[in-house]
Amino acid sequence: MIASSHYDTIVIGAGMSGLAAGIRLAMFDKKVLIVEKHHTSGGLNSFYTRNLRKYDVGLHALTNYVPSHIKGSPLAKLLRQLRISREELGLCEQMGSSIKSNGRCLRFNNHFELLESEVAREFPHEVDGFQKLLSFIKNFNELSLDNLEASTVATIKLFIKDPELINMILLPLFYYGSSQENDMDLNQFVIMFKSIFLEGFCKPQEGVRRIIRLLTHKYRMLGGGKLMNCAVKRIIIDKNKAIAIELADGQQVTANTILSSAGAIETQQLCHPTPPIDPTNIGQLSFVEAILSIKTLPRNWGFKDTIIFFNNNKELSYRKPQTMVDEGSGVICFPENYQFLEERLPQEGSIRMTLLANYDLWNNLTPALYRETKEKVLKSLVNVLKEILPGSNQLLEGQLIDTDLFTPLTIKRFTGHMNGAVYGCPHKFRHGQTPYENLFLCGTDQGFLGIVGSILSGISMANLHILKEK
Ligand SMILES: Cc1cc2nc3c(=O)[nH]c(=O)nc-3n(C[C@H](O)[C@H](O)[C@H](O)COP(=O)(O)OP(=O)(O)OC[C@H]3O[C@@H](n4cnc5c(N)ncnc54)[C@H](O)[C@@H]3O)c2cc1C
Structure with a gap:
């Protein structure tokens, strides 16, 4: 239910970029409404609970770590523009x-x-x-x-x-x-x-929840409006302008400007009438991510890296694989291997492993085969891990307590991106412009990627197009 149906700006998506744009606009007394199709904020960087354990959806590391005395860095700009203090983020540095x-x-x-x-x-x-x-x-x-x-x-x-x-x-x-x-x-x-x-790399000890809570609290305190669990079905275009959004229940909400973090092509597809779409600019790169929960902390078993990037192919192959998953290269993250406060170290640990995956092959599976394939892929990835981490046999056998696997379909569910394309379309829209004069992009397809990047994207697109700051 919306109290009023006209806004200065409607932001599509409550991911990192949408929340940051919303805060920036509300800070300057704009009447803003964020519309998000999921029930939680955070987009691709959200969180969930499974078997009573808390998991982050995407967070391996926050990039751009610099010590507090360094001025003018992207992290400092982000904090200044959102009026957040460093202490509020509680960042801990990587171990290496x-x-x-x-x-x-x-x-x-x-x-x-x-x-x-x-x-x-x-x-x-x-x-x-x-x-x-x-x-x-x-x-x-x-x-x-x-x-x-x-x-x-x-x-x-x-x-x-x-x-x-x-x-x-x-x-x-x-x-x-x-x-x-x-x-x-x-x-x-x-x-x-x-x-x-x-x-460098860092993260809050509480993971992505701390960042999302901070952003959503800030936005709420500034009086920003939010509609959760509510997908934008159409953006209504009239004479080269976006005049309203239409929600799933048919309700229309009008705005002077619309800022979309739903992806460039996905946003064009929402437009009614739909402008011509460039099929060569549809993203193809998707990931699987295995999440292994372990009874003890991997650092106690001698595994002290925060992130390991591995490649076993002679030529680095960063492309959509012809198989479900490309086991030849990827990322292994030990989410507890940060310089956390000793007295607050968790008892249990985890390992996350990210690899390239083929969206079409995952999408063509029946529900039963999908479940079966997830199990098979998980088993195979544990064997890959054992090879990359010599001496991890016992850790990965006796100490394993739970496993989960995100697939390209999960990424599609969290972002709405076609092909579960994790980083959206190959060629970006750096000015955030669309074919329509008051409809702009922020986030992944504007071109600043990752958590810090997408927050900066939300800030800079709000500044450039709505607050008209250079
Ligand atoms: C496995 C994995 C690990 C990652 N790890 C890291 C990491 O460690 N560090 C890092 O910096 N980055 C990481 N990333 C990348 C990071 O998550 C993204 O770059 C960032 O979250 C993108 O934010 P965004 O706001 O641009 O988009 P999104 O997070 O995609 O947000 C877009 C939002 O729009 C909503 N939406 C879409 N369509 C509609 C609609 N029609 N109506 C209403 N709402 C809609 C979506 O539901 C979503 O909430 C990782 C990604 C993955 C997949």
Whole structure:
């Protein structure tokens, strides 16, 4: 039930970008309504409870960690714009992470010198090239919305010749933020390189719940309106303008502007009449994620990495696989391997493993086969884990208490993205514009990815198009 049916702005989606945009607008006394089809906020970064255990949907790590005295960083900008203090987020730094590819290993943490020394140890012939790449990255203005798209693979080869080092640099950046098969837009590469290697990983001890509670509380205190469990069925267009949204029950709500985090093509498909859609810009990259709950903390068994990025293929293959899952590369996350307060360390631990998956193959299964395939894939992934983590046999057999597997269909359910495309469409809309003058995009398909990226996207699109700030 909506008290009033006309708003300054309607925001579609209560994911990270939608909530951030809503806060920013409500802060400037705009009358805002967020409409979300699920009953919980957070979108792809939500949470759920299963067998009395609390799980985050997506959170491995918050990127962009910098110490509090560093000013002007993306994290500082995010906090300033949303008027949130660092203490409210309660961030804990990672313990350290690794990139393992074809028998080689590079470790990194929140101090860039470690990665530099690891590159010098493992690839002494590339020290000069790596330094030149670094200086190119530091001088690149990745946030200019006017930058054209360019190929990362072609650019990185100008600096580094050893294909294995190229693979190892690209592996984490692809998995944490590329919507393109076997490549990445150069702007996105620079954003990700800075946010993962030059800045770093962290997270609140309570996981994503703390971030979502903070954002939703802030939005509510500012008087923002929210409709949950309520899908937008259509965006009604009249003379090149979006004039209203239509909800599932047929009710219409009008607004001066609409900001959508539902995805670029998905938003166009909601428009009535529907504008022409570019079929070549539909995302194909989707993931499975195995979640294993364990009786004790993996760190007690000697597993101290926060994240391990692994690749066993000679050529890094970051593309939609022809099989249900590509076991050749992926990400392993130990969600408790952060510098948490000792007295609040949990008793139980967990391991999450993310791999590329084929949406169509998962989507074509009958419900019974879907359940059966999930079981089979889970068993197979546990064996992959045992190979990548020598000495983990006992941990993964005697200590395992529960398992779950997210599939590309889960990602579709949480985001609404076609093909369960985790990072949306390959080619982004950096200005957030659509064919209609008052309908804008924020979040994944505007082009700032991940949790920090999507929050910054919500802020910057609200500033640029509605609050008209540069
Ligand atoms: C397995 C996995 C692990 C990840 N781990 C990390 C991580 O560790 N760190 C990190 O930074 N990022 C991570 N990510 C990425 C991160 O989750 C996303 O980039 C980010 O959450 C995107 O936010 P968003 O607001 O752009 O979109 P979304 O989260 O997709 O939000 C869009 C919202 O719009 C709603 N919606 C869509 N259509 C409609 C409609 N018609 N009507 C009403 N509502 C609608 C959806 O229900 C959704 O709530 C991970 C992703 C996955 C899949």
